Amino acid sequence: MSLFDDDFYSTRVSRRIRSTGRDASFSKRGIGIRWTPVRVAVASSMVSALAAVLVFGLFTGFDRSEGSVSAVAGVTNVGLSNDPLEKTISAAAKMRPAVVSIINEQAQPESDGNDSAGTDGGDGSPELQQAALGSGFIFEKVKGKAHIITNNHVIEDAVAVKAVLSNGETRNARVVGTDAITDLAVLEIDADGIDAVAEFGESEGLRAGQWVMAIGNPLGLSDSLTMGIVSKTKRIIPVSLSQDGNYDWEQEVIQIDASINQGNSGGPLIDLDGNVVGINSMKIAEYGVEGVGFAIPSHIAMPIVQSLLEYGKVKRPYLGVYTMDLGLYMAQQAAAAQGHGDDDGSAGGADQEQSTEEGSQSGDGAAVGGEDEGVMMPQGDLKLPDDVKQGVIVLQAVGPAEEAGLAFNDVIVKLDNVSISSTMELRKYLYGKKTIGDEIEVTFYRDGKKQTTTFKLAEKTEE
Known part of the structure; x- marks a missing residue:
């Protein structure tokens, strides 16, 4: 989609020139310059060079200072720079500090013998080990606490949950509430030293073909970015809540072709303004299938999140x-x-x-x-x-x-x-x-x- 109106590219001849049938040659009267072929060639070159500079400036922007440019026909606004190529960089820089990695810790299984391998040998409490990795993002700070959105399946069956901040610091997280139906969960950590908080965009305004970015912790590679387009703004997919192969729920999701891998779950899907439009949730992981990922739209997720904050569950x-x-x-x-x-x-x-x-x-x-x-x-x-x-x-x-x-x-x-x-x-x-x-x-x-x-x-x- 062009950033300019179609008329910008018009090759129509000026009506004033087209309406005159007179010779448009230069008049020598009153001008002490003789227009020899060499001078005409030089003048033409100078005019062509000036036109090229003008056109280039219109495309790239003469003013390189910081600011905000509103695009045509709903194209995402350019933040921090007038250069469209900087949009992905500024969007990622805005969101990345608010993204965290989630660690699901569970008790170690018992050994084959009669002695339990699930104790730490100290106070008798079970020794925990990392059972799953996922992603999340900080979306608000309230009364000294920072709240994180992630997927329910990321923290399912966890004995303890930890959040790793973008600076590498690990903090203990408390589960505020979970909802298996929508696969959403809210965590809470200490907000000390946390400044970055995610902002939400308009997921209902997404369009097929719009560029989006996924940020998360795929395969344990924290602070990782992938980019793609919205393949379909509203896809209804069947879900087996009990994982028994029988579909007993349907989830409305955004289909994207940005790479989603194990560990991306719970991370944000952002637009090129750096605003959250979805929560990365799942992908089709069958052999021969590529570029089919799904995210929960933010406008569907937020009422669930508010209920989890208020009640610790979704009342149904x-x-x-x-x-x-x-x-x-x-x-x-x-x-x-x-x-x-x-x-x-x-x-x-x-x-x-x-x-x-x-x-x-x-x-x-x-x-x-x-x-x-x-x-x-x-x-x-x-x-x-x-x-x-x-x-x-x-x-x-x-x-x-x-x-x-x-x-x-x-x-x-x-x-x-x-x-x-x-x-x-x-x-x-x-x-x-x-x-x-x-x-x-x-x-x-x-x-x-x-x-x-x-x-x-x-x-x-x-x-």
Whole structure:
């Protein structure tokens, strides 16, 4: 995209010259200079040189002093210098002091013998070792504390968390709050000596093709920069929250082609003004795939961050069911029937037992599904009408759902007259359309009969 209007490049002939049919030759009258061919050539050379200087000055800027230049048609403003080539340097210099490396420390595993290798031999506390590396950035200082944004998966299962500042200093960090759904976390460190704080840009104003930069700690190489473009401003990708291969959430992200490697997670994605427009979160790491990275848009991340600062968690409505997608269950049943149709059914039972880990998802998104040993798998004939092929099977009802009468083997097909075909849709409807304390109508099948029940959504409490 040009920094200039198209008319700057116009080759149109002046209307005044075009309208006269007279000879445009020089007049000798009143001028004591004879325009010989040599003098004409010299004058033409001087005019050409002057024109070249003028054009070069318009492109590069005559004034090289510090200042700010507003670009045309939404192009990022130039800070500190009028030279567009300096934009990446000034943007990186603005952001880098606020970027930190995150160290996730966990207890060492026990040795093969009876003696525990997880103690330090002093006070009996477990000896910690580095389990994961990631990135983060300081976004505010409040009452002597500096707050850091990073990814939840960067600090997951950590016994202790440390933040390494841009000057190499390591400080202990306290986890303020985490949210597995959006993969965000907020940390807190002592703010003494910290001056740099990140500024946020307008992620909603990003455009495909816009230049962006990723800063972080890839592969342990702290203070590392990569650059690329926005491949797509809004990409919806499925996410498996329990990492079991079943997608139970969808995340809106910015797709970029800037290199994102292990350790970049949690670091800032910045525009050429040095403002944060996203939090680097993930990449496609399959063989033969290059330049497909993703960042959480800042306008989506900040409400989550504010909730983590205020409550230590994100308050969401709670239905209270552990579920399994009906489509997944029916596919498993069909595969079992086809592969073991002549058997006595014991193999089919084994398949169902195995699917406890595969299909027991995180309920309505508020319950911790799949990890509770008390969650059972669907049993027997669900007795559904032939036209019912999508919905979610209740594996266990707790809290509000249990109080409302929902039970094992019920098949939920609608919430407030909105069809629900999967756990992902159930969770998206709850989090996107409902709030804590709202009433919800649940339509479900039990023993082949359609029923409805209405109750209030509660707030999820820690288990």
